[in-house]
Amino acid sequence: MDSTSTKQDAWFQDAAAAQIKGERMVRAELLNGRVAMLGFVIGVLTEALTGHGILSQITFGVLGLS
Structure with missing residues (x-):
């Protein structure tokens, strides 16, 4: 392979890795938002x-008061 082909392959690999990372971040943020909404509703x-x-729920839990 010549250097142009190697550089192009490296560029494609980097672009694919960036796209995969971006998709994972989107999914992680969706999960984070859903868990936050669930925690709010439970509260x-x-x-x-x-x-x-x-x-007062948090304070009672920490201090052991009823």
Whole structure:
């Protein structure tokens, strides 16, 4: 192979690697957003069931108060 072909192959490999990384980042961010929404909904439901706000839930859990 000549140097032009080798450089072109390297460019294609780098472009493919960048595209794969980008697709993985998009999927990771989608998952992160979905987990954050789930955590928020669980916090709101817990607040509705217990009558304690999110901050008091965290404080009670740390301090062991009821």
